[in-house]
Amino acid sequence: MNSYANKKVFSCKKCGKEIRGLKENPHFPFCSKRCRYMDLGSWLSEEYTMEKQEYYDTGEEL
Numbered sequence: 811m812n813s814y815a816n817k818k819v820f821s822c823k824k825c826g827k828e829i830r831g832l833k834e835n836p837h838f839p840f841c842s843k844r845c846r847y848m849d850l851g852s853w854l855s856e857e858y859t860m861e862k863q864e865y866y867d868t869g870e871e872l
């Protein structure tokens with residue numbers, strides 16, 4: 811059932827656009843490098859915000 815697996819369609823985790831599987835799409839599970847970086851960027855900024863808040867909480871206690 812290899813042909814079936816190759817025909818399987820996924821959607822970009824960022825914009826929802828139809829994308830190919832990992833074999834044909836190096837940016838899987840995203841449609842493009844751009845969406846990949848956009849998602850990574852939002853994840854990193856969330857992480858950064860959390861760290862920043864933690865830092866300020868510690869600062870207030872001191």
Ligand SMILES: [Zn+2]
Nearest residue numbers: 822825841845
């Ligand atoms: Zn996308």
